[in-house]
Amino acid sequence: MTQCVIIRCKSVGSDEQTLYSTLQTAFPDNDIYFSCDSDFENTQRVLSLKRFIKQEGLDVEVPTLGWRCGDHNLYSVYNLNKDYDFYWLIEPDVFIQKQSLERLLEEASSTHSDLLLHGLSKQTPSWSWYTRYQILYPEHTIFGGLFSLIRLSNSALSFLFDERKKLAKKWKSGSFEPANYPNDEVFVCSMLMNNQFSCSELQITQNGYFNLIRKHITNIPKDLIVHPIYSDYARIIEKERFDLLATKKVGAGALATRIAKLLEQNNYDKVLLENLLDVVITNN
Known part of the structure; x- marks a missing residue:
């Protein structure tokens, strides 16, 4: 089973470097990527998210698009290297050390779920993203989860990437309220749960913190x-x-x-x- 990990960030600072050092204890350097919500890009391991979304037609007119759509960071690495079985995404405000990283990967190795994240659950209309997604996909049951630590399979990313590009194209040609563009949590969880992908909750993060x-x-x-x-x-x-x-x-x-x-x-x-x-x- 091959896997990579993507650090989602605005830039590579001290917090990102600390996280990178921890990830190096379990991942080879070549399998660790930075996906930065900026124009900066200097290697195949430090990728410009802004360049990527423009290149792929994902640059819809939506406020704080980089913050809203963390799935874009995953597509940027998938588009660069489609050979991994699984793709992890982690944000710099996640605290993780060598021992807990080992336990995380041990847990994940026991499942081939297409989606693995914390708090996967069916949502109610009171959730802020519920109606925004429902307008676009009224036939779907709506799900969410916490996107700060997530693993997706190769097949799930291929499907999601195509669906996100379809939505972006539709959005650009239509007349939509910018605030209603679906965020990463609702889009990824609902798309996969409604299209026969296997989805699971992380257990190691069920710790109260x-x-x-x-x-x-x-x-x-x-x-x-x-x-x-x-x-x-x-x-x-x-x-x-x-x-x-x-x-x-x-x-x-x-x-x-x-x-x-x-x-x-x-x-x-x-x-x-x-x-x-x-x-x-x-x-x-």
Whole structure:
């Protein structure tokens, strides 16, 4: 079984290099790729996503296209090398070390599922991507999952790449609301689940720390795969500011619940609490 891994990023910085060093313990250098949402490209291992999507006609007029469609990163490497059996994608805010990487690959080696990711599940109309996808594919049951760590088979990528190009062509020739272009989670999970591909959930990430709650790297269990992690408190606060203030408008109970979840995932970090309270109090 041959496989490669793709680091999805904006540029190759310190976080990406740290992740790259960990991946080197399990993957040969030639099987590790950077897919960067920029024009920069200097080797066959550091690929420009912007060049690729323009070349392949995927450059639809949609805000933050690189952020929205992580499946594009997978297609960029698949298009370069179609010889792998499986293609992994990982984002730099996933914390993983040598031992947990070994356990991840051991788990994955026991299944030939076309799709393997965290949180694969049928979605309800309350999900923000539900209606956006349903408008385009009304006959489909809608699924989602967390795209920050994912494995896809060669056959699944071939199918998805063709379907994404068809959608992009349709989008360019039609009159659609830009905000409704389906993101990676809903597109990949729903397309595969509705077209007889085998799809499975990762088990190693069922650890209570792989979710959407932001965590400082000093506060996490180092033997687990964790998402999302930050090395800078300021970045957490920058990302949390909007959500905190929006939750505050809902009510004190909702705000307290959100802060409690953040603290629980961060080992009740006092520095983080002070920063969170500063945002809430300053914006009274």
